[in-house]
Amino acid sequence: TAVDDYARGIHVCRIYGAQTGAAADYAESTARFTRGMQERVRLVATPAAVAVALMQATATFAIAYAVGYRWDATTLAATILFSLAIVTPALRLGHGLDYVAAGRAAAVRLAAALDEPTLPAGEALTVPASSPSDRLEIVDLTVMIADRRVVDGVTHAFRPAAITAITGPSGAGKSTLLKALAGFEIPELGTVRYAGQSVVTIDENLRPQSILLTPQGADVLPATVRENIALAAPDATDAEYTAALRRAQIDISLDTDATSLSGGERQRVGLARVFLSPAAVLLLDEPTSALDDRTAAELLKELRHFAHAEGKTIVIVTHDPALADDADDRLDLDSPNSHNAASRNAALTGA
Incomplete structure (x- = not known):
């Protein structure tokens, strides 16, 4: 969460300011x-205040007496005592209604999750043999959400x-396109192919050996940095893990608890995996979003060298x-309906 990232990276945030990264996310x-709490209080404060006032002992006794003042003393006394006893359960009932509303909202979210389309598991049990000439390509790709x-x-x-x-x-569909390239979004029309094979036909357990997606703000396992990179x-050896961390512009011990890292550090641990991955296609969503300009430039230099030297196809979503x-x-992709922009780009690049 934003609070966790800010607290873990408090020293860095105080030194470098609050314009970007965890401090900006926290703010x-x-x-x-x-704003959300103010809006909620504005909606419920007046009705709640009126309800509490009406249920105070004085108001309760007055209402009970007004209803039963003609009754005999025994009945009237019982009515007054009962009216006082009902106040506390009634107040709790009001909070109970909040829980009912929260439960209904949770049920809606669960229903939406269950309605998500099932991703193809793929049937091809072999990873496409890659060569420097193999291309990742999309043809008339349309994704509906x-x-x-x-x-x-x-x-x-x-x-x-x-x-x-x-x-x-x-809103132009950049991250959605990246997920489709990795086989995590089902195309409505068109296809995604690598080495002449549809990506969704590759077995889902083997797919990361060909195409690896590193989402924005990639989280870490509650384990050491070494175990996360592994x-x-x-x-790989510890020397290779350390070299990958340095290429990702982070210098920390492999024995560091990954959950204690700031958001930017976690991001770079995720990027260190990229430099060790056997995948020929690497998809990175906003890999420099939590980095300063100098670090981002150094990281891009390492990624470019990695792509050129190792023959990797690296696709980066960036602002x-x-x-x-x-x-x-x-x-x-210049708009949510990005057909024209992509077609122009394909023509310019000769794709």
């Missing part, structure tokens, strides 16, 4: 929470041994103009 989350075309008719061939930057405003290369300008290739 934004705090402001959003405050909640009856909306998030990605609309995009065609592009990603250059091997190169970095391609996917750019565009929020997910990508369990047979950073400098990173996009330094990439080898670029795919612009």
